Each structure stands twice: as structure tokens, then as C-alpha cells.
Amino acid sequence: MRGSPSQHERRTDPDDQGDGGTPAADTNDGPRNPGDGGFPSGPDGIPVLGNTFQFTDDPHAFYDELAGYGDVVGYSVARQRMATVLHPDLVEQVLVTDSDRYGKWDLSDFGQQFASDGLLFTEGAQWREQRTQAQPAFQLDRIRSYGDAMAGYARELVEDLDDGEVFAANGRFSELTLRILVDSLFDLDVDGSEAGETITHGAQALNERAGPRGVSTFVPTWVPTPSNRRYNRAMAEFEDTVDDLIAERRAAEDGDHDDLLAMLMQAGDDGEGMSDKELRDTMLTFLFAGHETTSLALTYTTYLLAEHPDVADRLHREVDAAVDGDRPGTFDVFGLEYLDRVCTESMRLYPPAYVVFREAREDVELGGYELPADTKLTLPQFRIHRDERWYDDPGEFRPDRWTDEFEDSLPEYAYFPFGGGPRHCIGMRFAMLELKLVLATLVRDCRFEHVGDEPPEPRMAATYQPEEDVRLRVTKR
Numbered sequence: 001m002r003g004s005p006s007q008h009e010r011r012t013d014p015d016d017q018g019d020g021g022t023p024a025a026d027t028n029d030g031p032r033n034p035g036d037g038g039f040p041s042g043p044d045g046i047p048v049l050g051n052t053f054q055f056t057d058d059p060h061a062f063y064d065e066l067a068g069y070g071d072v073v074g075y076s077v078a079r080q081r082m083a084t085v086l087h088p089d090l091v092e093q094v095l096v097t098d099s100d101r102y103g104k105w106d107l108s109d110f111g112q113q114f115a116s117d118g119l120l121f122t123e124g125a126q127w128r129e130q131r132t133q134a135q136p137a138f139q140l141d142r143i144r145s146y147g148d149a150m151a152g153y154a155r156e157l158v159e160d161l162d163d164g165e166v167f168a169a170n171g172r173f174s175e176l177t178l179r180i181l182v183d184s185l186f187d188l189d190v191d192g193s194e195a196g197e198t199i200t201h202g203a204q205a206l207n208e209r210a211g212p213r214g215v216s217t218f219v220p221t222w223v224p225t226p227s228n229r230r231y232n233r234a235m236a237e238f239e240d241t242v243d244d245l246i247a248e249r250r251a252a253e254d255g256d257h258d259d260l261l262a263m264l265m266q267a268g269d270d271g272e273g274m275s276d277k278e279l280r281d282t283m284l285t286f287l288f289a290g291h292e293t294t295s296l297a298l299t300y301t302t303y304l305l306a307e308h309p310d311v312a313d314r315l316h317r318e319v320d321a322a323v324d325g326d327r328p329g330t331f332d333v334f335g336l337e338y339l340d341r342v343c344t345e346s347m348r349l350y351p352p353a354y355v356v357f358r359e360a361r362e363d364v365e366l367g368g369y370e371l372p373a374d375t376k377l378t379l380p381q382f383r384i385h386r387d388e389r390w391y392d393d394p395g396e397f398r399p400d401r402w403t404d405e406f407e408d409s410l411p412e413y414a415y416f417p418f419g420g421g422p423r424h425c426i427g428m429r430f431a432m433l434e435l436k437l438v439l440a441t442l443v444r445d446c447r448f449e450h451v452g453d454e455p456p457e458p459r460m461a462a463t464y465q466p467e468e469d470v471r472l473r474v475t476k477r
């Protein structure tokens, strides 16, 4: 149906799973190593440091090793007791069924402080209140109103790319998604104002710190290294700018804006709204959670299209048939089934948020094991999405695997790029619309060729960023 969320959006949206399909029992094998009431076994580490070195040295190899132990694996990193969960049914138990027995990781355990009063990290009643206030800003009819800006900025990028030009997809898409986000959040043009520039600068500093070449996550922000000083300065300027914007709008009782900040401020008009710090931390959270994730989805999808010309050809045909003129609109892209499958398959292979983190708030039972309170859990999409128990030829890019029949036979949490349960991604519909509008705008005019022989090597930074630039050559159609 035109304008309705796609099948996989329904799968990942607990608010809307009316007809999402039930997992078929025949493919839903149980966990491989049901427990006997103790802590799960896993690789031995060095006393005191546990498995810290194995983990930081080569996390992908470490996860390969973990998978050899079964579907619930215990170990320790940086003195923290850890468990990794590799079975969809147990992921569902943590994120959905028993969600109130688990919380987010406490970053201060690692000496980090980031937007502690923003939606991503708050807990309990404070989180519930904030989520209720922010939810209307992300409903489909609101999200659609950002479609013009998304398609408009994408069109500018297409016009900016010269025929034959080689460009770093990750860099260009990062600029694009930031531009779209700053416009949607603050009604600001990145180049057009000092505030826009400061916010951009803050988002970039955050990204740099969280990216593959950033400082280790284990170096607290208060250690006065040069990069920490730069980061702290950029964050302080960002915070001042957002505080000023909020103060100006409150003083002017300015109802002219149609952005997410205005929506959040209106949600508090009855006097029960967010404090200025909560507002500021929530805006920072949106910038952090919504910028690089969407940029990576675009980067890996265009890379995959470049490597699979047959898929790109089919997508061109679908988009050409649906779109009049040079700029696809919001309603054009909702009905495009092949585009939907391409995006779904791309985020299966390269989930931009590659692990969901949880911490047991009390002693819990999981898969027959006993996990003591404070155990930190990782639920790795990047592994579960490539498990051959659920996917044939899991390493292959095959958008056509996503038939309704296949989706119905798949365990619900064998695919969860946007998380699940009450804390699933609030920006999912925003991100999916952006992804589809930008891709449709790009493929309308461009073909891509990958420059280089090696596939991207994603690194486990704050998001699944490629170690090296993903370089593409553009040919104008």
C-alpha cells in the first residue's frame, strides 16, 4: 500500500506489528548451548584483565571465537563481567519480553560522559516521559514534512558531483546527512549561520572522537589530551549555541519554526516539559544517533550497488518508472518494493549500529544460565544478521531473498538493525525515508563504480564505520 511502512519497518517497530508475520517454527532452531543454571562459559583471558586484549586487538576475530562457544557466551573485558547473546529468541527476551530487567550500559563505568539527560541514555520514569514527549515528532505524517529538505539536499549533492569524479562516499554522505539533520532539528542551514556552523562543528567533533581514528573509548574525556581538549571545547560551544537557541525561542514565543526542537518545546507547553538541559542533551543525542548511522547506510548501499550492476539496473528501472522529473517525492518512494529490499539487505550485511548494549539490572535467567546483576550484555547484529542458520549464503548481497514468505519464516530478531522493544530506534522512520529519498535521487542520475579491489572493512567504533574511505566513481546517466 502506498505510504505505508515497509514489511521490515513493521518487523522492527514494536508499536506497529499488527500483521508483521510470525516466525515459522521450522527455521527457528533453539539456542545451541542451553545452560545449567551457572554463568555461561567462554574464552579464558589473562587473570585481572580478562579478555580485554583479545577484544581490543581484533574484535571481529574475538566475536568469531565467541561464536564457537554457543549462543550465550561469558567472558570479561576491562574487569567487567560480560555476556554475548547470539540467538534471536534470546535477543527478543532481553529487548522485549524481559526488557524491564535490563538497562543501558553506564558509560561512566568507562570514564565517559555523553548527553546523560538525553533520550538515548536516560532510564526509568525520566526516559518514559521523554520518549512520550518526543514520539509525536517522529510520527509518519510529521516525518513526511522533512521529505522535501531530504530530497532537496540530495539533489544538490547530485548537481555537485561531476561526471567521472571519484569521491569518498562516507565523507560526502556524512556531510549530506548532517545538513539534513541540522535543518530538520534546528531549521538551520549548515553554511548559512554561525549557529549552524557551531552545531556542525560539535557533531563532527563527536564523530571524530567516536570514529575509527578517534581516541580509545577507554580514555575518559577529563584526561587533558590535545584531542580531548578539542572535543571538550567543541562540545562546550555546541551546548552554548543550543542553549541560546532555546532561550531565544522561549523569549520570542516564536511559533514560526517547524522543526524537531519546536516540537519538543511545544510538548512542554503544559508546564511539564523537558528542562533546558534535557532538551539540549536530547538534541545532541539526535545529532549523534541520526547522523553517522544514516550516512553509513547510504555509504554501504551505494558501495553494494556499485559492486552489483544487475541490482543497480533493476533499481534504476523501478525508480525511473515511479518518478516524474528529477526529484523523487516522499510518496514516490514509499511504494518502491525493490528499493525497500535493497535497503533491507544492505543493513543486514552492514548494520550501521552493529551491537545493542544492555546491562542486567538484577540477577536474570537467560537461555538456562544465571547472569548476576550488572553483567554487561552485547547483542551483535553484525553477527546474527550473517548467521547461516537464518540466511542462505549469508555473506552475499541478495535483495531478492526478502520475499514476504522468507520474512514470515525468519525468527523476529534474526534482523534488528533498529533494535527492538520499548527502546527501539525512535528515528527509524526518519532514517528510512531519508535513505530511500536520497538513494532514489542518486540513482535517478548516477551510476557508481567502486574504486579499489578490497571491500570496505568496517571497524567497531561507535558506529560500524569503514576503516578506509569507500571511494566511488560517478557516471552521470
Ligand code: HEM
Pocket (backbone or CB within 6 Å): 119, 120, 121, 131, 285, 286, 287, 289, 290, 291, 293, 294, 297, 351, 352, 353, 356, 357, 416, 417, 418, 419, 420, 422, 423, 424, 425, 426, 427, 428, 430, 431
Ligand atoms: C540507519 C539509521 C539508524 C540506525 C541503524 C539506528 C539504530 C538504532 C538502534 C539499534 C537503536 C537502539 C539502541 C538500543 O536499544 O540501545 C537506536 C536508538 C535510538 N535512535 Fe536510532 N538509528 C538510526 C537513525 C536514527 C535517527 C535518524 C535518529 C534521530 C533523528 C535516531 C535517534 C535514536 C534515538 C534517540 C534512540 C534512543 C531511543 C530510546 O532509547 O528511547 N536514530 N537507533
